[in-house]
Amino acid sequence: MSNYTKRSKQELAQRVAQDIFDGAYVNLGIGQPTLVANYLPEGMEVVLHSENGILGMGAAPAAGAEDYDLINAGKQPVTLLPGGAFFHHADSFAMMRGGHLDISVLGAFQVSATGDLANWSTGEAGAIPAVGGAMDLAVGAKQTWVMMDLLTKKGESKVVQACSYPLTGIGCVKRIYSDLATLECTPAGLKLIDKVDGLEHAELERLLGLPVSI
Amino acid sequence: MINKISASIAEAMSGIQDGATVLVGGFGTAGIPNELIDGLIEQGARDLTVVNNNAGNGDTGLAALLKTGRVRKIICSFPRQADSWVFDELYRAGKIELELVPQGNLAERLRAAGAGVGAFFTPTGFGTELARHADGTPKETRHINGKDYVLEYPIHGDVALIKAEAGDRWGNLIYRKAARNFGPVMATAAKRTIATVHEIVELGQIDPEHVVTPGIFVSQIVQIERVATQAGGFKQA
Numbered sequence: 077m078s079n080y081t082k083r084s085k086q087e088l089a090q091r092v093a094q095d096i097f098d099g100a101y102v103n104l105g106i107g108q109p110t111l112v113a114n115y116l117p118e119g120m121e122v123v124l125h126s127e128n129g130i131l132g133m134g135a136a137p138a139a140g141a142e143d144y145d146l147i148n149a150g151k152q153p154v155t156l157l158p159g160g161a162f163f164h165h166a167d168s169f170a171m172m173r174g175g176h177l178d179i180s181v182l183g184a185f186q187v188s189a190t191g192d193l194a195n196w197s198t199g200e201a202g203a204i205p206a207v208g209g210a211m212d213l214a215v216g217a218k219q220t221w222v223m224m225d226l227l228t229k230k231g232e233s234k235v236v237q238a239c240s241y242p243l244t245g246i247g248c249v250k251r252i253y254s255d256l257a258t259l260e261c262t263p264a265g266l267k268l269i270d271k272v273d274g275l276e277h278a279e280l281e282r283l284l285g286l287p288v289s290i
Numbered sequence: 291m292i293n294k295i296s297a298s299i300a301e302a303m304s305g306i307q308d309g310a311t312v313l314v315g316g317f318g319t320a321g322i323p324n325e326l327i328d329g330l331i332e333q334g335a336r337d338l339t340v341v342n343n344n345a346g347n348g349d350t351g352l353a354a355l356l357k358t359g360r361v362r363k364i365i366c367s368f369p370r371q372a373d374s375w376v377f378d379e380l381y382r383a384g385k386i387e388l389e390l391v392p393q394g395n396l397a398e399r400l401r402a403a404g405a406g407v408g409a410f411f412t413p414t415g416f417g418t419e420l421a422r423h424a425d426g427t428p429k430e431t432r433h434i435n436g437k438d439y440v441l442e443y444p445i446h447g448d449v450a451l452i453k454a455e456a457g458d459r460w461g462n463l464i465y466r467k468a469a470r471n472f473g474p475v476m477a478t479a480a481k482r483t484i485a486t487v488h489e490i491v492e493l494g495q496i497d498p499e500h501v502v503t504p505g506i507f508v509s510q511i512v513q514i515e516r517v518a519t520q521a522g523g524f525k526q527a
Contacts, residue, residue: 127393128317128471144320144519145469151318151371151523162467164474164502165317165343166401169394173414197419204381205390206370212394212414246417246438 080274082255090115092181092223092253096122100178101171103127103213106150109181109223125177127209129168132160149209169209172216180217182210184224184249186239189286191249191261193222194241207244214245226254226283233284235259235266256280259288294461295490296510299329302484306335306449313400313445313476314342314352315452318371319522321469323486324351325514326451336360341400341445343393343472345369345377347522356380365445367393372525392420395442397475403444404478404507411439447480454503454511456489461508462501463487469519470502477507484509488516 083091085108093115096102103125104110113135116122124133126148133148134155142153156162171177184195196210197203214220224234235252252259257271257280266288271280281288296302303326306312312330316322322342331354338361345366346353353376355361364386369377380386391399392414402410415421416438421429430441452473454463463485465473477483485503490513 126468128320129468142521143467144521145467147318147320147468151320151521153521156467162465162470164470165393165397165472166475169397173394173398173412202382204370204378205388206368207390207392207420208368209393211392211418211420215413215416216394243418 080256080272083272085111086115088223088253088255091258092221093117096179098122101125101131101176102179102181103172103177103217105180105182105213107183109183110150112181112223125168125171126154127168127172127213129163129165130154130156130160131163132157134160169212169216172209172212175216175218177217179219179221180213181221181223182213184222184234185241186234186236187222187249187252187261188236188239189261189265190263191247192239193220193244193249194239195222196244197242199242210244214248219250220248221251221253222249223253226256233286235284235286237286256283265289293459294505294508294510295459296484296512299325299512299514300332302326302510302512303329303333306330306333308335309337310335310448311339311341311446313447313450313472313480314340315450315471315473315476317343317468317471319347319351320467320519321453321465321471321473322351323451323453325486325512326484327351327355330451331355331358337362339363339365341365341396341447341476343367343396344371344523345374347371347373349376353377356386359385361386363387363389365389365391365396367391367396371523373522389424390420396445397472399442399445400472400475400479403446404475407444409441409443412442413437413439416440445479447476448482450476450480450483452476452483452485454485454487456491456496457485457487457508457511458491458493458496458505460493461485461505461511462496463503463508463511464496464500465502474503477503482509483507485511486514487511488514
């Protein structure tokens with residue numbers, strides 16, 4: 077049994093931020109990925125995109141200064157940095173679909189070893205379906221990264237041989253940043269980028285139920 | 291002389307037919323033309339197909355229109371929200387039809403309609419449940435230069451209802467911040483576009499370099515009072 081500590085949500089956000097480069101155009105998905113913005117190294121210019129028509133999105137406004145004509149994809153109030161721009165929806169999604177965004181960071185229910193993504197629906201009977209920009213974000217950017225816990229609350233691996241939840245995109249995920257390890261999805265399966273201290277390779281493979289090449 | 295300024299919302303909304311496809315601008319509550327939606331409720335057209343990114347927030351605006359029972363079908367990307375209870379109830383009761391479309395495909399289908407494009411191949415949605423028609427049959431796909439695509443068709447509106455910031459009597463429009471969202475593309479996709487503005491200006495007062503929607507895409511503009519956009523679409527503390 078290996079002795080290790082999981083990355084906290086903040087540490088995970090910090091880990092993702094480490095790999096974002098100066099000058100990158102980045103879309104941070106709703107939920108956990110939003111935290112990454114707090115850890116971008118100082119002095120680095122990263123342009124954040126919001127699918128509702130913003131480039132150069134800034135932090136949340138101070139209390140009382142909210143303007144609900146200036147919101148992010150999660151409908152929360154944000155600010156605009158000097159140099160930022162507004163544009164309409166068709167242009168905004170052309171930025172994604174056209175491969176102009178460098179990195180899209182998304183949450184996920186499941187990712188397959190070869191990079192299939194399931195993050196929009198659990199397929200639960202009677203649930204109201206909603207997809208938003210998930211499918212566009214998954215396939216459009218130069219690189220799609222997933223940020224998630226490696227295991228469900230029940231301890232099942234969210235990285236799987238084949239997704240059982242409805243797919244968002246096929247072979248679109250390049251990297252998985254998780255609380256236990258950072259993995260690359262390749263046509264041949266998973267490759268290790270890094271893992272938390274003390275986590276044995278064999279233990280990681282056991283938790284995943286999948287081979288991880290080095 | 292061209293004068294697209296309508297004296298009132300009621301005047302602007304006249305002639306919208308039963309069975310019309312109505313494109314409604316806005317994302318969440320930003321850019322939702324609430325005054326025009328209220329005007330449509332007042333006007334009374336029924337059996338409508340509504341196209342919007344969402345399916346209404348709270349009990350006002352689009353949610354209020356849905357509540358009248360006059361919307362047969364909604365085409366949107368994200369109906370389920372923390373405050374979409376009106377839609378949720380209608381959907382669960384089988385009283386409204388839903389066509390779920392990935393947001394970028396929704397925008398591009400509108401763009402295609404406005405640009406006279408017959409259909410287009412998009413990578414978004416390939417290999418997913420949304421690459422199927424409502425009856426479950428697969429949509430047409432094609433392998434182009436090593437990549438897989440789904441064929442998607444345009445969404446034409448009979449009328450578009452959008453919210454802009456300022457306009458002139460030729461119908462040139464500018465918008466405010468992220469309230470722009472679907473407005474410009476919906477304006478191109480409908481036979482008739484009605485826009486609210488907070489300010490009506492003289493011709494030439496909008497710098498031609500700054501016009502976002504040229505007047506050719508706009509049928510009527512109506513001036514409304516400025517009301518701050520309210521929060522909506524998420525759980526509030």
